[in-house]
Amino acid sequence: MGIGVEVLIFSWKNNWEHLGAGGKGHIMSKLTRYLVLLLISKVLKALGIFESYDILKVVHIVQFIFILKLGSAVILLFFQKPFSSGKVISKRQWIKLLKHAVISCIISLLGFFGLTLCGPLRTLLLFEHSDVVVIALLSVLFTNSGGGPSKTRGAAFFIIAVICLLLFDNDDLMAKMAEHPEGHHDSALTHFLYTAIAFLGVADHKGGVVLLVVSLCLKVGFHTASRKLSVEIGGAKRLYALDNLVSAMVLLPWVMVLSATTESKVESWSSLILPFGMIVFSVMILEFYVESICSAKMETPRCARYGTISLFLSALLLANFWTHPLTDQLRSMSKPPQQDSTEHVLSGGVLVSAIFFIMSSSILSSPSKKGQKGTLVGYSPEGTPLYNFMGDALQHTSQSLPRFIKDSLKQILEEYDSRQIFYFLCLNLAFTFVELFYGVWTNSLGLISDGFHMLFDCSALVLGLFAALMTRWKATRIFSYGYGRVEILSGFINGLFLMVIAFFVFVESITRLVDPPNINTDMLTPVSVGGLLVNLVGICAFSHAHSHGGKSCSSHDHGHSHHGHSHSEHSHGGHGHSHGGHGHGGHGGHGGHGGHGHSHGSGGGGMNANMRGVFLHVLADTLGSVGVIISTILIRQFGWLIADPICSLFIATLIFLSVIPLLKDACEVLLLRTPPEHEKDLNSALEKIEKIEGVLSYRDPHFWRHSASVIAGTIHLQIMSDVVEQRIIQQVTAILKDAGVNNLSVQVEKEAYFQHMSGLSTGFQEVLAMTQQMESMKYLKDGTCIM
């Protein structure tokens, strides 16, 4: 429809103002009560998490969770009475409840396992974000309607905080743990998780950070998904109670098996009753109730913000004092002092990341300003503003991702060029990933860096693919000639890319020339041979595409083939050929395969700049691997370390020289030069036009190549007064069409036109210009009259 739905909004600002006028003080005092409650519950929760970290050192994680669930289930059964009140739960709902409980068990397992890995402070920082914050973060990251720069900043802060924890957190105990990841593990489950983390190739504590982030996302998704079930069951509280009960029952067999098979490290369970009671109360019960009350009484974002901030701050404080000697003394009344009191201490990285987490959660949980994006339409009779929401606020329909991929794949495979690029890209990527994985497997840095280098090169291919795809898009209002010119621009960018690569290779080789380093040639040869093979396949494919493109081009320009071709070979093709020959000679000497391709390439005229760019890229890669092979052989046989820089110097020069013709051609097209291969035709056509009967003269002839298939032109003709304009237009169009111009506009002017114009125009300068044009026309007319 395109008509935005008009939405009346009694602006909430007004609302607030009314409230403020009425009973702000009252509301604030009421809110403060809840806020204090929230703060206390969060502090207690942090305390509970710290306590449970200590307990987890002695109690097995599954037993721990079982006790938590069971304890909270007992208390909740007492408070909520889920069986005696509310609807009867059907069998299907029980099954759903079972699934729910299993998933919640898994999530709490992951969370507490992360706690054992990272320590309480880091767990609190990573895991205890409210749903609002995480959903805002995900919407910024994965949709493009994030909600303005502030949300983006919040997301960036979040990511920086996580990275800080990952990189700059020198946790001594974690480093110690990372040294013996295969040490003693309590159970099969923890062992499995440990091996999974070790398989990923990261240290344990970093693995814990990643694990916690993943389980945070899982938790949020789980909460969102369980909303429907909670409505079905009859309230979130009832669901929570039942869920705890069912989870405890689910965990029961496992706990039985565990306690039967392994011996417990716990000396006396009775001394643990008090801590467990405290944890159950603070982590499971109190926090849940306070959260639900606060989110009912205050807005959720505000609740989330204050809750998170207080939680993080109290966690920081506790982390500072938990292992403090004073605390140890306090605790030693009930427990013997612990030996390793320096575990998971505060470090600079954690502090910075905590600050970033607090900032990001306060930014992300602040109410989005999106609602105000509607345009103000006017005011209602009552005086409240009316907003009109258009487009993205309401009609947000996005294409599903699989469908989009399917469509674009289909489009890619439709045409020859893009298909070729796509296949080669796939081959290249496959090779790259094999290389990368093998590099990670064997821990060889050279292989990994070469893999990244290949990825870097693949970006040029992606660019070419995208340009080949875009070229076929339909013309729009903005791109009135169609998207054909994208191809030329992409060829230009690819040319610049190659120049940059040549430059870096050049600089690198110069520094190596000064100081040739020792090169380990073991791994180099198979990799470069593999790369060479891949690139040779590419060269074969693209040289074919190249000649193909050339053929289609020549068949397209059939009408003027003779003149155009001889000319192009004469003036312009010769130049390109000399350079091309140079590059090809360098390559043919080594590889002996590219000769076929290149002769075709430069012979066909190569109008398709995009394919030329891609081809040159592949050629440069081939040259690189050939150079590596040669230098390896030289170093191995003769020990010439200098061979490597000289080879790369040579390659850099070759790349540079082979790119120049491409850049020159692309520049000419982009600068709207008269196409060189049509130059002669156009000149003769203009002569012919002058000789048409009734044509006095022409001015402003502009002819330029718009894209590979479109040559556009505009021309202004002055004709005698008694000639029919349309006939002249027809003749001129026919003549210029023969000369290759297929998008033409002819403006036919008679003397009357200039008189009308001078009558219409208002400025003195314009009138003067018109008069002068008319003068010249008169003069020409006289001239022709004389003739």
Added chain:
Amino acid sequence: MFFFFFFRRDQKQIAFTVAGTIHPFRKTHRSIFGKLLQEFRLVASDRRSWRILLFGALNLLCTGCLLMWCSSTNSMALTAYTYLTIFDLFSLITCLISSWVTMKKPSQLYSFGFERLEVLSVFASTVLVQLGALFILKESVERFMEQPEVHTGRLLVGTFVALFFNLLTLLSVRNKPFAYVSEAASSSWLQEHVADLSRSLCGIIPGLSSVLLPRMNPFVLINMAGALSLCITYMLIEINNYNAVDTASAVAIALMTFGTMYPMSVYSGKVLLQTTPSHVIGQLDKLLREVSTLDGVLEVRNEHFWTVGFGSLAGSAHVRIRRDANEQLVLAHVTNRLLPLVSTLTVQIFKDDWTRPLLSGALPSSNPSSFTSSSVPPGAVEGYAGLSSSFSSSSVPAHLTSAGGDLDPLTSTPSKLTSPPPEFSFNTPGRNVQPVVLPAPPHHAHRPYGVGAGAGMRFGLGAAGAPSSQSYRTALGGSTAPLVKVITSSSFTKSPL
């Protein structure tokens, strides 16, 4: 080697232009350096370009030092920052090119002049810097695998030298093309974030609003931000020996470079792609709607409007008119409407079925000619009067008399003003695509369009009179002031006869 890079680039940029302008690579292979030197002298003859050259030399020196420090400190972040200095070098070259462009006239081969060279060089410099940033990203990923030691000795010195030189270059050289692009392009994410932050800051301290609220110069912004992140890097490495910060801040600088340069390269790339600039579309639509409501105009199609350099618009359009309309008059009016906005304009007027003889032959075309050649009276004021009368007379009464009896049934569909143009509508791109997508080579314009004789042709007799005379009168009514000029012009036309 750095000198080589500069030189090569300079040579590349100028070599194209030089070789293109004088003789496009035909026989001038041997004297390419001579040409280069000649063009260089041309540029150097201007006093203003001396300043640019001086700054360029300074910049080269600075870049050389910085690159040396980069390799001695082994810092990726400083390398990323040095690329910004190299970008300044490119912008100075762009500045030189733009001053060269202003001296050059359009040649036969480059018929639109060399203004696009400015655009091209802006595009090339932004893209080159982005490619450099891409390279930095790749290197940084490799460094994350194995972080080498970073020496902080020259890090801070290098940062401040680079910052000082960059700001000096930015603020003391008036760089026309980059100033234009940074104004016209959409704001980068860096700018948006700074604007957002400063807006909230101004909420706290209102006094800063005059400093913080205007749009920041993106180059100054990225230089400051890069220097800030380098300072943080220095501190963290000095205090805690976190070498990975260096890589992280290199990534940050590279991302900021992307963010700053991307909108500019999109803007200049769109100019290079010959697209209609989106900010003039509204204005153009208005003008084209006006044109399509002119008397005699049936539709406007194949309209292409694009920018030649930064700012000046060029365009062409095909205007289909009624068979009995006066081509030159319509052309003059269409041109008059569009010319203030589109400086290089070509309008092709075409009629359907113009070969058919029933339209009383050459009457529309001969009528103004008779007026221009013979009926201009010697008196100048009368000439103007004749002009104005011919506007109304040529379109309306002539056809009333000539198209006479047999066309009477067809005269009832004239009203262009009440109904929208039939096949042309600007606000619906879906419909508008169709006429443009048609490969529509101009000769297609001559195919018989209206199938039935009456359906396609609309002869405005009754209603055409009123709007046409009205519109023309308004057009002329405004031109009472230049009456004298018209007098001079018509007297000029008179004199050779």
